[in-house]
Amino acid sequence: MGPVLFVSPQVRPLRFGLPQDYGRIFSRLPIKELRLPQHISRKELKKDEIRETLSHGAEAIFSHQRDIWVYGGVVLFIVLVVLGWRFYTQNQTAKGASALADAMKIYQARIRKAEEPALPNEVTYVDEKNKYADAVKRFTDVANRYSRTRPGQLARYYAALSLEKLGRYDEAENDLKSLQSSRDESLSALARFKLAQVYDEAGKGSQAVPLYQQLANKPTLFVPKPVVLLALADHYSSSDPAQAAKLYKQVKEEFPGTQAAQEADERLQLLQVKG
Numbered sequence: 065m066g067p068v069l070f071v072s073p074q075v076r077p078l079r080f081g082l083p084q085d086y087g088r089i090f091s092r093l094p095i096k097e098l099r100l101p102q103h104i105s106r107k108e109l110k111k112d113e114i115r116e117t118l119s120h121g122a123e124a125i126f127s128h129q130r131d132i133w134v135y136g137g138v139v140l141f142i143v144l145v146v147l148g149w150r151f152y153t154q155n156q157t158a159k160g161a162s163a164l165a166d167a168m169k170i171y172q173a174r175i176r177k178a179e180e181p182a183l184p185n186e187v188t189y190v191d192e193k194n195k196y197a198d199a200v201k202r203f204t205d206v207a208n209r210y211s212r213t214r215p216g217q218l219a220r221y222y223a224a225l226s227l228e229k230l231g232r233y234d235e236a237e238n239d240l241k242s243l244q245s246s247r248d249e250s251l252s253a254l255a256r257f258k259l260a261q262v263y264d265e266a267g268k269g270s271q272a273v274p275l276y277q278q279l280a281n282k283p284t285l286f287v288p289k290p291v292v293l294l295a296l297a298d299h300y301s302s303s304d305p306a307q308a309a310k311l312y313k314q315v316k317e318e319f320p321g322t323q324a325a326q327e328a329d330e331r332l333q334l335l336q337v338k339g
Contacts, residue, residue, distance in 0.1 A: 153213070160210030164219050167202035170195065171222055192229075199226040207239075217243060217251055224258065233266040253284040257292065264299055272299060290315050290324035297331065305335055 173187045173195055182188040189195035203223035210216030224239035240262065243255035256275050263272035276296040283289040297311035312335070315328035 156210055157213045157215060160206060160213040160215030160219070163206040163210065164203075164215040167199065167206055167219060167222070170202055171199045171226065196226040196229045199223075200230070214248065214251075217246060217248065221251065221255060221258075224255075224262075228258075228262055228265070233262055236262050237266075250284055250286045253279060253287040257287045257295070261295065269299060269303070288324075290319045290322065290328075294324060294327060294331070297328070301331070301335055309335055 169187045173189050175192055175195065176182060176188045176190060178190045189198075200223055203219045203226060206219035207216050207223055210219070220239050220243055224236040224243075227233075227236035227239065237259065240255045240259040244252055244259070246252045246255065257279055260272040260275035260279075263269065263275070273296070276292055276299065279287055280289055280292045280296065283292065293311050293315050297308045297315070300308040300311065309332060312328040312332040316325045316332075319325050
């Protein structure tokens with residue numbers, strides 16, 4: 065009897081020549097192969113996101129810098145304009161002051177006799193009319209050339225004074241009216257006060273009174289209240305002596321011991337004599 069083969073019930077015959085564990089191994093391989101591309105794709109995606117973020121950041125920085133340069137250029141332009149205008153204004157003011165000083169030499173020139181010699185480099189006249197005519201020309205020229213400067217405005221004021229001396233009241237009024245709205249309060253007050261006096265001289269007293277009253281209610285350093293009250297009293301001295309006397313007395317009471325009070329007293333005595 066030949067040999068007998070015994071097969072253990074725990075041992076199962078192999079099929080297809082491969083153990084069953086191999087099936088499980090190979091069944092896992094496709095999963096790993098599928099996961100690997102997904103893992104690489106995410107890395108690349110993150111890298112792309114980083115690159116995009118950096119790109120946007122660089123664009124934002126560049127755009128921001130460009131805006132800074134644009135706005136900075138605008139600010140720089142404004143600063144240069146302001147500095148340039150300030151330099152121009154200062155230069156014009158200096159030139160205007162020099163021209164005004166030359167014109168003032170004519171306005172303040174001495175009137176001498178024809179046979180009297182003038183001193184070296186002295187500006188003199190033998191006729192007052194010619195003096196003020198020349199002054200008008202010089203002051204008007206300065207005022208027109210440097211109208212935006214204080215020297216130019218002062219030149220306009222002195223041109224009006226010179227015109228008044230010549231009896232050219234209408235022209236004097238026009239110059240003084242142009243200064244009433246000046247930003248310089250002191251110059252504006254001077255112009256209004258002189259305009260009121262010109263009105264009086266030109267026979268327009270009714271237009272002078274409101275200006276005197278305004279100045280009396282709001283006096284300035286260069287046009288103080290007692291000076292205005294004296295001028296207003298002088299205005300009434302012929303047409304209304306009682307009102308003039310009242311104003312002279314007001315000056316004496318409100319400003320005792322001053323030059324204005326002394327003048328008011330003297331004019332009051334003259335007024336009583338006339339009465």
